[in-house]
Amino acid sequence: MSALKLLSTPLNKENPITIQVLGICSALAVTVQLKPALVMALSVTVVTAFSNLIISLLRNTIPPRIRIIVQLVVIAALVIIVDQVLKAYVYDVSKKLSVFVGLIITNCIIMGRLEAFAMAKKPWPSFLDGLGNGIGYGLILVIVAFFRELLGSGSLYGYKLIPASFYEMGYMDNGMMILPPMALITIGAIIWIQRSKNPDLIEKQ
Amino acid sequence: MFSNRYIIIYSAIMVLVVAAALTVVAVQLRPAQQYNQRVEKMQSILASAHIESTVKNAEDLYNKYITTAFVINEAGDKEANANAFETDLSKENSKAVAERHLPVFVCINDSGSLYYILPMRGKGLWGPIWGYMAFSSDLKIIVGAMFDHKGETPGLGAEIDTDKFEDQFIGKSIFNEQGEFVSVKVVKGGAPDGDTHAVDAISGGTITSKGLEDMIRDGLSPYQNFFQQIRDSVSSQNTSEE
Numbered sequence: 001m002s003a004l005k006l007l008s009t010p011l012n013k014e015n016p017i018t019i020q021v022l023g024i025c026s027a028l029a030v031t032v033q034l035k036p037a038l039v040m041a042l043s044v045t046v047v048t049a050f051s052n053l054i055i056s057l058l059r060n061t062i063p064p065r066i067r068i069i070v071q072l073v074v075i076a077a078l079v080i081i082v083d084q085v086l087k088a089y090v091y092d093v094s095k096k097l098s099v100f101v102g103l104i105i106t107n108c109i110i111m112g113r114l115e116a117f118a119m120a121k122k123p124w125p126s127f128l129d130g131l132g133n134g135i136g137y138g139l140i141l142v143i144v145a146f147f148r149e150l151l152g153s154g155s156l157y158g159y160k161l162i163p164a165s166f167y168e169m170g171y172m173d174n175g176m177m178i179l180p181p182m183a184l185i186t187i188g189a190i191i192w193i194q195r196s197k198n199p200d201l202i203e204k205q
Numbered sequence: 206m207f208s209n210r211y212i213i214i215y216s217a218i219m220v221l222v223v224a225a226a227l228t229v230v231a232v233q234l235r236p237a238q239q240y241n242q243r244v245e246k247m248q249s250i251l252a253s254a255h256i257e258s259t260v261k262n263a264e265d266l267y268n269k270y271i272t273t274a275f276v277i278n279e280a281g282d283k284e285a286n287a288n289a290f291e292t293d294l295s296k297e298n299s300k301a302v303a304e305r306h307l308p309v310f311v312c313i314n315d316s317g318s319l320y321y322i323l324p325m326r327g328k329g330l331w332g333p334i335w336g337y338m339a340f341s342s343d344l345k346i347i348v349g350a351m352f353d354h355k356g357e358t359p360g361l362g363a364e365i366d367t368d369k370f371e372d373q374f375i376g377k378s379i380f381n382e383q384g385e386f387v388s389v390k391v392v393k394g395g396a397p398d399g400d401t402h403a404v405d406a407i408s409g410g411t412i413t414s415k416g417l418e419d420m421i422r423d424g425l426s427p428y429q430n431f432f433q434q435i436r437d438s439v440s441s442q443n444t445s446e447e
Contacts, residue, residue, distance in 0.1 A: 032359070063207035063215060070219060077223045081230050088237035091245065092260075098356055178360055 006128040010136035013198065017140040018191045022108040026100050027141055028183040034157045036096045037145030039086065041138025043101060045131060047078045048110050052130030054078075055118040062119075071114045072105070079104045109133055144186045152177030246290070253337035253351035254312045254320050271322075273311045279303050281430035294326040294335065302427050309431070312339065320348055321435070323428060327420025329357045330412040334365065334420060338374070343439045344432055347389070350374035352417065362413030373404040379425060384436070386429050388422040391415070 016022045023044075030040045051074050055062070062070050083101045086094035094101065104110070113133050118126040149155055154162035154173050162171065176182050195201050207215075244260055247267040251258045258266045274289035279302050289308035297305045310322040319342040326335040332355035339349040350371045357363040364370055374389065378401045381387045387402050391414045396403035406414035 061215070063212045065207070066212055066216060069216070073219060073223055077227060080227055084230055084234045084238070087241065088234040091238075091241035175360070 003125075003128055006125055007132040007135070010129075010132040011139060012136075012194070013201065015136045015140065015194075016109040016112075016133050017137055017187065018194055019201065020109075020112070022112060023137050024184075024187070026103060026107065027137075027144065027187060028180040030097055030100050031141055031145040031148050031183050031186075032152065032178055033096070033149045033155075034142065034145045036093055037141045038138075039090060039093045040097055040100065041134070041141045043079075043082045043086065043097075044104055044107060044109070044137055045134025046082060047075065047104055047107075048113055048134040048137075049127055049130035051075050051078055051110055052113055052118040052126040053123055055114050056121060056123040056126035059119050067119065068111075071111060075110055075114075076105050109137055140187065140190060143190060144183055147186055148177045148183060152182075243290075249351050249353060250310055250312075250322055250324075250337050253322055253349045254314060254339045255349050256312075256314065270312050270314060271310050272313050274308065275311075276306045276308050277428075277431050278307065279305060279427050279430065281434050292324075294324055295333065298326060298423075305427055307427055307431070309428075310337075318342065318348075323425060325420050325424025327416050327424065329354050329365075329416045330362050330410075331356045331358070334413065334416055336417075336420070338421070338425075340379075342435075344380070344435055345378060347374045347377045347379070354413070357413050358410065360409075361407060362410035364407045364410060365413060365417055370404075370407065377401050377404065379421075380432075386426060386432070388418075388425060391418040391421075 010016060013019065017024065017027055026040065026044075031037045051071070054074050055071055058070070079102065082104070083094070086097070086101060113130055117129045121129070146156070149157075150161065151174050154160060154167075162173075174182075244263045247263045248258050248260075251263065251266055251270060254270070256266060256270055276284040276287035276289050276292060278284055284306055287306050289310060292306050292308045294308075297307075308324055310324075312320045312322055314320065320339040321342070321344065322337050322339045324335070324337050326333060328334065334352060334354040334357065336350060336352035338347055338351075340346070341348050352365045352371060354363060354365060357365065377389050379386060379388050381402065390396070390403040391406045392403045393406040393411060393414065395405045
């Protein structure tokens, strides 16, 4: 596959969230506001890209009997580094993300890519594949967070967008959007739209 | 195939390399992380006295408005060699009341009013909750409160850190008419109108609300001797003025 294709297929036809339905838990939890969602997307992208790269570099030295352990050690180390960096440089966001940064370790997307791709492919394609999957995950997170923050809090990236006069005329933020069920419904809507645009994604009956 | 020997050596080297890398990262980032925690604490203390601060100006504002900070013991005597800002309440709360270090922050705001700011820490539903409460110089009323939590349920218990909840405490009192310590109750279903010792609980956040009520009572009751000293000195000033 060409480099571009490695990067672009996870964005649409092999999207980890909407097609493979992986990483849903964090997608529901950290999408209340745009800023934490962006930071989460970036963190996952960094971890998938670099764990793919490292595992691919090591792939011929890893004994098959302990390969899952080796993969987890690499993922866990990267996640801890990301967590420490967030705590040092974007403290407020790291507080909002709280346990979800640590839970990147258990994000199925990452181990899935290591097993399915990095263990068998050369470092550069593996790195791109990790990058693409991280971005594909992040893309959905950002779309969901965009709607949830706009409709749930009337703001985007922390800036108030809905003018005060709207509220005086009786407009109210939708409190439901802040709760996880609406994130699931938003993701459902994205899957619906995506499938209606790509007929070949629809399963034959 | 890989031999057992290879696997053991491989894992040993992997663990050593990863441990070394993580140690370096943790040591390098430690100062920045500690600084963030200090700034957050300063912002919380200032917020309880209604002083808005940003991450950038928190330290300057803290030094400007928090004129003194000291630690007392349960008897109300000052502990000379303890630092109020560095006192870790989670450790203090596990000690016997008589041995606790009780921090007091004194704030003088732009209009010259003096507030006593007292920290508190307790348990919510999922983890720790904590807060700061600012009292008028005669301790008669609460002038501000600031609460925060580690991870209470969003939309329910997590509402304790909203202005809507915190502002209910303004004007309340922790002493009854006779001057006895009664704390402030967090009442499920709504506090009665005009009750100066109660605020509305959060609907759906019963355990967090209860935890907050306990935190306020248990956090402030060790200060009673200190409260008495302040009130004695205020009333003696008043008499001497008359």
